[in-house]
Amino acid sequence: MSMVKLVNIRKSFGDLEVLKGVNLEVSQGEVVCIIGASGSGKSTLLRCLNQLERISDGEIYIEDVLSDKRANNKDLMKIDPVTVQSLCADLGMVFQSFNLFPHLTVIDNVTIAPLIVKKIDKKIAETRALDLLSMVGLSEKKDEYPSRLSGGQQQRVAIARALAMDPKIMMFDEPTSALDPELVGEVLATMRQLAEKGMTMLIVTHEIGFAREVADRVIFMDAGVICEEGSPEEVLLNPKEERTKSFLNKIL
């Protein structure tokens, strides 16, 4: 079963076309890392999946269910907001800038969505949140406000918060790019742990070493298209495309 399938996705912001026909299928348990220069459309691709951005053209399937179909910026299917919300709840998202809720304590950050979206019992939600916080190694910080945490800790809370909705796919949008170098490792360790548990993951990253280690597949995007894809060895060690080679040369 494919968890995510994108068919000929295009996305324009005004005159600027950032995605120029992307096809991608991710199967269950697969860890896919997307690499590429800034402006290549990697983040936009993730944001289109959970409809933070609406695609201009193409079809999106989540677990083989059509979730969005558009052409020339017009809907070709009726979009019911409640269905979209439940589809998005299946797609956990971790942002570059964490986006924790600053007015809520760590535990409330993790429980709020299960409480108000899934209407789960408070006790159950808190027990689950504590499990997740201990998984990311932060159970002792549960009553702190996010402003008291380091960037790496905030990002781990953000991962726990996304996991609390029991997503089927976790999407990471440059999760370590805003972190001080010494804090990158703890976030990658948490992600590695998730990958080992069999979570389906879609990761936009600049951490080539990490991609090589955990990815089942690496995708190199350039100028709004998938330029090259394959196993980490193929794409990262023996790239065929000139553009992939020059990108890797620049960042390694």
Add this chain to the structure above:
Amino acid sequence: MLNEIQLWAIVNGTIVTLEIAIVAIIFGAIFGVVVALGRLSKSKVANTLSWFYIWFFRGTPMLLQLFIIYYAIPIIYLDATGSTFTVNPMIAAFVAFSLNATAYLAEIIRAAIESIDGGQMEASKALGMSYRQAMTKIIIPQTYKRLVAPMGNELIMLLKDTSLVSTIALFDLLRTTKTMASATGSWIYYIYAAAIYLFLTTIIQVVFDKMEKKLGIYER
């Protein structure tokens, strides 16, 4: 010094002043949220209505709005139906000041909502929250601290502007003391009025400062 009758008159005047300011700030805050959400709404109708509301109530003098409600509406009613009807001046003051405060507070609230980082709404949506849930649980609670200072400002302005109600037959603090000053020829009553205004605004200032500190507890 004040005799007992004068003292009670001043107390009653102070109560009128306070009542109008407090009613206006409460209703202004409630309807202000509604008008602010209208301004932020994608709906053309809600947006335009809110825009015109703010345009009218900020763009015309408070005193004129008071006159329209107290003097003009009964005349319009008489012309339309042939029967007379009077507006209770206190009700007129409540309505006029609430409508006016709504317009100012709506702009304050809108600016506060817009100052919240866009990532907050995105994170809420990504977690499956509806727009309404994201607004009520995530975005609006984060504006409280930022609202305290401008709300305190607005309340102090309201408290002083209530002196306009002397034009519609109400005895607020200023009119009460002015009447005494005219009747006795003594300026001391103005000092009393100033002292009471300052006392009330001091309380507002202190309470709002405390609230701001308390609501900012989650900020380092």
